[in-house]
Amino acid sequence: MTKRTVVPGEEVAVAEEYMPDAGTYEYDGKILSTLAGELELDKDKMVARVSAANPMNLLKVGDSVFCRVTDVRAAMAICEILGTEGKERGITGETSATIHISKLSSEYVQEVGREMRPNDLVRAKVIQTSPSVQLSTQEPHFGVVKALCRKCRAPMARQGKSLRCEPCERVENRKLADDYGDIDF
Ligand SMILES: [Zn+2]
Structure with missing residues (x-):
């Protein structure tokens, strides 16, 4: 049995050799994956199946991710992870993560809302993946x-x-990454 990680639309086998099963479909003589997950080629039953990966398992401590702030609470910023920096493939499924007030900056933070606001795009480092995803933006690049x-x-x-x-002549405070404004999305 062969196992490897695949992405949606990826060719995982040829229809002459394998039948599509859960998470796969046949198109033009090819078996393609419908999911991001783990491919299983079952040589006994001649079927190809893909089981959805828990996206949080794909994240590793130390990864640099881009996320969007969705909510700001007293003790944390809540974020939706958009992707891992340097990787084309996005992260699917449950992508909620939090930045605790103590992990937001190397300096003392009085109020999370003075450093991050909803809809801000943030580069953060993964510091925990289980049971919840925790991020840090303490270092200058984050x-x-x-x-x-x-x-x-x-x-x-x-x-x-x-x-x-x-235009508004307004100034707002943020915990900025050292390359603020240099990144195209
Ligand atoms: Zn304005």
């Missing part, structure tokens, strides 16, 4: 990489340690 003005929704420009919206 933090907000893109933020929109709360008033006019325009991307904000870096101004020293803060962000500025030129």
